[in-house]
Amino acid sequence: MKRSLDRKTKIALEPRKQPRQQRSSKVVDRILDAALTLTREQGTKAPTTLAIAQRAGLSVGSVYQYFPNKEAILLDLARRWLSSFPEVIAKRIKVTPPTDRDEFRREVRKLFIDTSRIYLDNATLMPVIEAISGNADLRPIQDAYDEEIVALYAAWLRHVNPALEDKIAKRLGLVMMEVGHACRLVGMKRDRRTYDLIEDDVETMWLALVSPYLKLD
């Protein structure tokens, strides 16, 4: 009852320690991994504080030494998940300077596949993240990563056609990101066949949209 007032008056609890900073400690990652694994293996409702703690080889109390509350765990999990997108995209983009139309198409396809994997491998994670999507802290994180992704795509497009207006590159990058995300989202809920079909057609659509702006052989 001591804290109940605090909670009700929205005085968010601070992390018990100063955990987020001292990444040195692997414990934080162990906790996040535990939450992730549980979600993957046993679904949305699996990551209770107790289950997470046990899976991480800790007690509940110890978990609360690194996170102020459960939502903070999920928030960090979301953060980690989101960060893998620009990571994966950046990796692929660095490798490739597409020149002709065919290579461009192949690269687009690879990008789709790479980013799709992030979704597919974490299918059960999505609803969990959804559940905290109301959290005000998540939006700016999401936005920051998205901006990064758009910038990566835009840079890539300008690499293909350096004469491309920056503004247009960004717009196309945005569409590429959003449509990509969107299709993966839907794809995740369907069977593999539907997913492939859509991915294929979406690729075609995307190329049709972009082609007029690029000078490809």
Place this chain on the structure above:
Amino acid sequence: MKRSLDRKTKIALEPRKQPRQQRSSKVVDRILDAALTLTREQGTKAPTTLAIAQRAGLSVGSVYQYFPNKEAILLDLARRWLSSFPEVIAKRIKVTPPTDRDEFRREVRKLFIDTSRIYLDNATLMPVIEAISGNADLRPIQDAYDEEIVALYAAWLRHVNPALEDKIAKRLGLVMMEVGHACRLVGMKRDRRTYDLIEDDVETMWLALVSPYLKLD
């Protein structure tokens, strides 16, 4: 404790009355409306059994006279929501036999706007439905409505070009539905500007995909 055993052994409770059938009674709809309104106004966690009951001007006990459990309420809510898609699409499609490219484009746009509204007006409902998406009863319902939607789109495309192969019409219809759904999903989470931008480009992309198959002036 009497029922707890039942619950654990997964013997699902039957509706107390035979409510679903006798739609005559407006009470069922009142309950669904209450759940919907609460979700709209106060978010995902708002529709508790108590809150729903009170909002519907009933007591908890009475609610359980019409629904076997909470999930059944949400399931019906999802059902109602899903049914509005083919409804809206059918309404618009009946009115329009597009002939030339411009009219076709305008109609596509209207379809996008109409269906988008279903999402935008029920933005907070989505996570709630997500939460029960594991429910085995939801998938067949979803599939049935989706098939209806695809059929509507396909019929429309064949109306524009009667020579269009049925198989292709269906595929395009599927893409139209999925991509549409997908973009709305993502659009829902963004500001209006981003949404409009995407909607615009998606329309362009969609037309690029479809045009080769249609004979438009």
Place this chain on the structure above:
DNA sequence: AAAGAATGCGACTGATTATTCGCGTTTGTC
């Protein structure tokens, strides 16, 4: 208008789960 049926009620139960806190255990320091 009275008996009985149907409907409605809502305090209560039972279950789950996030969060706490006082006490043990380890670890680093002199």
Place this chain on the structure above:
DNA sequence: GACAAACGCGAATAATCAGTCGCATTCTTT
């Protein structure tokens, strides 16, 4: 090797809700 500080523990607490059930009220029927 003794002391304290940090770390870890997990039974106990408290909050939240779904779902129940016996009593109260309204409606139906004769």
